[in-house]
Amino acid sequence: MKIAVLGGDGFVGWPTSLHLSDQGHEVHILDNLSRRWIDTELGVQSLTPMDSIQERSRVWHAETGRRIHFHLIDLAKDYEILKSWLAAERPDAVIHFAEQRAAPYSMKSDRHKNYTVSNNVNATHNVLNALVEIELDAHLIHLGTMGVYGYSTIGAAIPEGYLPVDIETLSGEKKRQEILYPTRPGSIYHMTKSLDQILFQFYAQNDGLRITDLHQGIVWGTHTEQTRRHAQLINRFDYDGDYGTVLNRFLIQAAIDYPLTVHGTGGQTRAFIHIQDSVRCVELALLDAPKRGERVKVFNQMTETHRVRDLAEMVATLTGGRIAWLPNPRKEAAENDLIVENRQFLDLGLQPITLAEGLLSEVVEVAKKFAYRVDRARVPAVSAWTREIGKLVERDPEGRALRSVS
Amino acid sequence: MKIAVLGGDGFVGWPTSLHLSDQGHEVHILDNLSRRWIDTELGVQSLTPMDSIQERSRVWHAETGRRIHFHLIDLAKDYEILKSWLAAERPDAVIHFAEQRAAPYSMKSDRHKNYTVSNNVNATHNVLNALVEIELDAHLIHLGTMGVYGYSTIGAAIPEGYLPVDIETLSGEKKRQEILYPTRPGSIYHMTKSLDQILFQFYAQNDGLRITDLHQGIVWGTHTEQTRRHAQLINRFDYDGDYGTVLNRFLIQAAIDYPLTVHGTGGQTRAFIHIQDSVRCVELALLDAPKRGERVKVFNQMTETHRVRDLAEMVATLTGGRIAWLPNPRKEAAENDLIVENRQFLDLGLQPITLAEGLLSEVVEVAKKFAYRVDRARVPAVSAWTREIGKLVERDPEGRALRSVS
Numbered sequence: 001m002k003i004a005v006l007g008g009d010g011f012v013g014w015p016t017s018l019h020l021s022d023q024g025h026e027v028h029i030l031d032n033l034s035r036r037w038i039d040t041e042l043g044v045q046s047l048t049p050m051d052s053i054q055e056r057s058r059v060w061h062a063e064t065g066r067r068i069h070f071h072l073i074d075l076a077k078d079y080e081i082l083k084s085w086l087a088a089e090r091p092d093a094v095i096h097f098a099e100q101r102a103a104p105y106s107m108k109s110d111r112h113k114n115y116t117v118s119n120n121v122n123a124t125h126n127v128l129n130a131l132v133e134i135e136l137d138a139h140l141i142h143l144g145t146m147g148v149y150g151y152s153t154i155g156a157a158i159p160e161g162y163l164p165v166d167i168e169t170l171s172g173e174k175k176r177q178e179i180l181y182p183t184r185p186g187s188i189y190h191m192t193k194s195l196d197q198i199l200f201q202f203y204a205q206n207d208g209l210r211i212t213d214l215h216q217g218i219v220w221g222t223h224t225e226q227t228r229r230h231a232q233l234i235n236r237f238d239y240d241g242d243y244g245t246v247l248n249r250f251l252i253q254a255a256i257d258y259p260l261t262v263h264g265t266g267g268q269t270r271a272f273i274h275i276q277d278s279v280r281c282v283e284l285a286l287l288d289a290p291k292r293g294e295r296v297k298v299f300n301q302m303t304e305t306h307r308v309r310d311l312a313e314m315v316a317t318l319t320g321g322r323i324a325w326l327p328n329p330r331k332e333a334a335e336n337d338l339i340v341e342n343r344q345f346l347d348l349g350l351q352p353i354t355l356a357e358g359l360l361s362e363v364v365e366v367a368k369k370f371a372y373r374v375d376r377a378r379v380p381a382v383s384a385w386t387r388e389i390g391k392l393v394e395r396d397p398e399g400r401a402l403r404s405v406s
Numbered sequence: 407m408k409i410a411v412l413g414g415d416g417f418v419g420w421p422t423s424l425h426l427s428d429q430g431h432e433v434h435i436l437d438n439l440s441r442r443w444i445d446t447e448l449g450v451q452s453l454t455p456m457d458s459i460q461e462r463s464r465v466w467h468a469e470t471g472r473r474i475h476f477h478l479i480d481l482a483k484d485y486e487i488l489k490s491w492l493a494a495e496r497p498d499a500v501i502h503f504a505e506q507r508a509a510p511y512s513m514k515s516d517r518h519k520n521y522t523v524s525n526n527v528n529a530t531h532n533v534l535n536a537l538v539e540i541e542l543d544a545h546l547i548h549l550g551t552m553g554v555y556g557y558s559t560i561g562a563a564i565p566e567g568y569l570p571v572d573i574e575t576l577s578g579e580k581k582r583q584e585i586l587y588p589t590r591p592g593s594i595y596h597m598t599k600s601l602d603q604i605l606f607q608f609y610a611q612n613d614g615l616r617i618t619d620l621h622q623g624i625v626w627g628t629h630t631e632q633t634r635r636h637a638q639l640i641n642r643f644d645y646d647g648d649y650g651t652v653l654n655r656f657l658i659q660a661a662i663d664y665p666l667t668v669h670g671t672g673g674q675t676r677a678f679i680h681i682q683d684s685v686r687c688v689e690l691a692l693l694d695a696p697k698r699g700e701r702v703k704v705f706n707q708m709t710e711t712h713r714v715r716d717l718a719e720m721v722a723t724l725t726g727g728r729i730a731w732l733p734n735p736r737k738e739a740a741e742n743d744l745i746v747e748n749r750q751f752l753d754l755g756l757q758p759i760t761l762a763e764g765l766l767s768e769v770v771e772v773a774k775k776f777a778y779r780v781d782r783a784r785v786p787a788v789s790a791w792t793r794e795i796g797k798l799v800e801r802d803p804e805g806r807a808l809r810s811v812s
Contacts, residue, residue: 079520110539114485117531118524121601125523133516135793154583155575165571166580169561170745174572177560182585183604184611191608195527195601198589202597205590206737206791331612339576385612387541 001286002026002089004138006075006127007097008068009053010035011236012143012219012278016095018226018233019279020286021066028089029053030082031098032074034119035236038105044243044378046236047252047370048222059232076122083130086138093139093286094131098123099192103147104242104329104383106189113188120192121199128203139289141212141282142200144193146271146302146340148215150184151332157339161213161298186332187385200296208292212285216278217271217302217340220247221359222366224276235275237366239374241381247272247311249379251360254319255367256374259397263381264328266309267335271302274353284348300342303352318360324397331385407692408432408495410544412481412533413503414474415459416441417642418549418625418684422501424632424639425685426692427472434495435459436488437504438480440525441642444511450649450784452642453658453776454628465638482528489536492544499545499692500537504529505598509553510648510735510789512595519594526598527605534609545695546606547618547688552677552708552746554600554621556590557738563745567619567704592738593791606702614698618691622684623677623708623746626653627765628772630682641681643772645780647787653678653717655785657766660725661773662780665803669787670734672715673741677708680759690754706748709758724766730803737791 008017008029021027031053039045051059057068073081075098086094099120100106106116124142131138149158163181166174180201183194196213203209222237238244239252250260273281281301290297312323328334346352353359382402384390396402414423414435427433437459445451457465463474479487481504492500505526506512512522530548537544555564569587572580586607589600602619609615628643644650645658656666679687687707696703718729734740752758759765788808790796802808 110535113535118528121527122524129516129519156573167562179588194604198600
């Protein structure tokens, strides 16, 4: 297959591109390299030294003889360029990772809120619009998030996208319907993925586009089979308070002897998936495209759920680290249960990598290797969901004063 | 109250501004005058000769001694200007009409789809974002559409925004929840109003913004009490295939001896409201603001439902016109029922103006007076929902060849 990977320079995009190239697909990365620009803006960098996309692609070719093509396109702004590219190349599938993906970054300031909404909505809509305009029947796979479901305890299992409900009809009878799960996103970032759902629903219904939406849990780990092959193929690995995600951050914090930062009670239950499973899931979804005219296919791309404080305690035990209990910069339920259905990927043959079998120590090893690159001042999560909450997020666990936006 | 009317130069915005000014409120119109630019783009004009917003405001002042202030701001693009204006003026309420509002225009081409999505989403988000940023607790009233509910027969009444459903819990019991009505918009335009709903839900939940969303039916009529006071205060009145709406179009078509254009079987059932009731409803909503922390208040702003072919037959009987049965350029159910709850406005004292009591002939009179301004070539609806449907929309009822975009 010829596959366009939008946002193929990012944390999941890059290993996905390598994985698909390794499977023999012709891979084209379209990316505006915004993650690298945001690193520059925030004054942070990937814990792992990350080469340019051109250099990474060159190394991949030298190692495997396979080419990964790179095209610098801003999908949110350059609609005509995107359309021309798709019309000329006519890929069989388009995998869409090209959105600003950090909840804390999206809540940093009004500028960051606007950027996230405008970038994510316009990027997604431009892709859909172009596919219709050039009459390209490519399978569109989008990386969504478990966060669109919201994180409040509802006493029911989270289904894969569609919820069966009973509605009272005019005659007083109950009628069963399947509806798109009522969305309750908890940040501007998560909200943009809810907006995406509505865009997908419309384009599947009006234009028969074939769309798969992957509601992914929190990704942990850093290596996949392909990134291990050469030092310069290494994946990016974020430890900062905006882009670092919870389990990976605990492992890095442990590696650099920084307190494990638990926000609030740590009673938040979240869904997780290892990066290796993440790229496998994308491949499984690719091979299981919906038919033209079918509704959007939604997968829950996660393999297990954990409570944040349990993870912190597990990592503390494993590494001898200590936990810092901090005010929660997010506006969210202090405690929630989370039961998630994920039969579809298991039925397609996914064999989950779980925490217990563990690649936890591998992550700690990677973090230790590059610990000299860590700026400890960038570790705390400082982006607050409201101004009132912001007043509570004053000091990092080492006593430094904090500012959300510098 | 000091009230900002965003999009106050438009078809509902202008009479609303007059009505509120007449009630003694301090009215500020913020508008980029995009409707006038779109007229220019499409080569059409309001059937009624419409003066500049500055001239209209001058006439209003001369007639009543009251001022309506005008500020040329592009809400979708000029976030910083909007924010500064709101911070300086700190209005008590913000009424948001500032979106591209024609479904056919939104489906005309990829450019029009992108414009509608980008303009509407960014305008709405900029307003929400600015209110939070400057900590302004103004009541935000947004003009939505009945179209977010979708137009398929579901056998249940359309509630005002929130649908009670039964969900099966883990223990097998049913649990009652009220959810935001599962949206099923039928055009890019309607879709943007569904996106707005998600934005409103988030900002009410995260930031406690006080928001009212008015799901309006199809507006008919042209005059309100205030627009009648002076020839230059007249409202705009659209007859073209993109911006003209169904009942008004029938009345204009009858006035100029053009066949009444019914698309498909005419079995579509739609909700209607007279422009005079529309501005009254906005006022009623204004005085009934939700409290801080409450969920978004949703009203169904409509007073009656009718099947399109019944309206055509009624107008044909009234005026002696004939009906042209044309292919439907929209992708929609050929026939649908529509039962809509609208208790909230009735409870607040709305006394609906219905078709039977009729202001129908007034509309025909206005249309006849300005019939010399009609370009008959602009009457047909030519914007098709898909390329396949577009092939069917070939000729107007008078035999002219049609093109969607010139």
